[in-house]
Amino acid sequence: MREGKINQVVKNHDPNFKQEENFSSSKGNLLQIDILKAIMIFLVIFDHFVAWNIKREIGVSLWERISIPVFLVIMGFNMGLSFQKDGISTLKELYSWKYFKKKILRYLVPFFILYLASTFIGLFIYGFDFEAMYYGQFYPEHGPINYFIGILPFWGPGNWFIPVIFGSILIIPLLYWIFTKNKVLALLACFVIEFIMQMIIYIFIGEITTWEEYHILTVLMDNILFLLSGVGLGLWFSFGYKLTAKRNAFMWILFPISLLYLIGYQFFGFRLQIDGIPFLRGDYHFLFIPYSAFLVLVGLQFLPNRSELRISKAFSLISRATYHILLTQILGYGIITAWWGTHYGMDLPFDPFDILELIILWILFISFGILWYKIDHQRNLLRRILYYFNFFIVFSSMLFFSFWIQMFWVPIPLIIIMLYAIIALAIHYIIKKPITTKLLAIWTGFLLITFISMIFQVEIPSSSLILVLNTLLIILLIINLIYCFYRKK
DSSP states (O other), X not given: OHHHHHHHHHHTTOTTOOTTXXXXXXXXXXXXXXXXXXXXXXXXXXXXXXXXXHHTTTTGGGTTTTHHHHHHHHHHHHHHHHHHHTTOOSHHHHTOHHHHHHHIIIIIHHHHHHHHHHHHHHHHHTTTOHHHHHHHHTTTTSOGGGGGGTOOSSOOTTTTHHHHHHHHHHHHHHHHHHHHHOHHHHHHHHHHHHHHHHHHHHHHTOSOOSHHHHHHHHXXXXXXXXXXXXXXXXHHHHTOOOTTOGGGTTHHHHHHHHHHHHHHHHHXXXXXXXXXXXXXXXXXXXXXXXXXXXXXXXXXXXSOSOOOSHHHHHHHHHHHTHHHHHHHHHHHHHHHHHHHSOSOOBOSSOOTHHHHHHHHXXXXXXXXXXXXXXXXXXXXXXXXXXXXXHHHHHHHHHHHHHHHHTTTOOOHHHXXXXXXXXXXXXXXXXXXXXXXXXXXXXXXXXXXXXXXXXXXXXXXXXXXXXXXXXXXXXXXXXXXXXXXXXXXO
């Protein structure tokens, strides 16, 4: 019954719909959306690696800076379709415990885990000095007020979007309910509310003269209400996304207006200002977003809605894991920022070798993000916790290894962790024989002790202490191997 309901919803929207051929997975995800989300997360990682000195010269507003607006549109679109599939229409149903439980597990729990893990990793990098971490990582860009909205103490680029996601959990159900009453007024309200947010900033903050004012500005801008036009357009499309439909004719008007604004913004330095004070803040607003929203409509119209190719499965997997990939790259770029003072690895003068580094980061962040997504779907809570320790230790250690090897010095425990990761990959992908929870616990304990040993060796560089710790690690490794050998016997 549920599958038939899903098919009927999509049939009403897609003129090319064919029974059981419109989805890339049993969960009913549109393959077009999966492709768009996968491409956009690649662009997010690109955006945080390439400095503005380069991005200003390559017209990023027309192709790369569309990533967040596209995600906003897709956010509204997916939520709208989901509510329709479930036949939800009342506020009581929209704000049910089932809804909040799903969002808590999907978004808040992974963020809480990242908060704990990233703070510990950040403290390790900054010599377990919280003030050094706070002042060294991103201060004074983010003041203490920002921590209350979801900004990490160990900051990484992209962190600002987390409060937007949290706000969307509270706002989108109400928006959807309003859309079910009057779609035109609801969409207009989204644009008006966003305009009012810009007016509030212009009137009550105006010219930024202090860091306190800047901190308040970021709280207002890192807010779903500040980006409501994107979500509103996504909700509008969820009720019908045919590009040539009469209901979407207004997009053919908004698109060229938005395109002209972007061309002026990107290539001619055009900014809407009154008496030298910006009237529109940021580059994600109601003049920017319609361009990206139109591209989403084009993607829904012309991208394949079904494919048996392996790459379509890859798109679908990356799409489902985009949130975890975002969290992973926040942590990864946070570590890079702490180490090098910036997360922009590609800057002028241009070095072709930087392209290779970007590709490596794409592979690292996306693969580990997918891994984290899969860990979160482990039903056994103990195994999930053990995998979390493996994930964060190995991921951060891989970045540490890349830094320290350039200094021609790598602690022995870090080498052991790298070998551990290689063996774990071989067991998973070559041997393909899952280990028991007990064995996983034993080897995770060894990994944790190895990581702690590395911390001591880095923070307290005593030759005698290093000798003792490395000897203990070797003894523990031998004991683990003996146990595994006799266990098989």
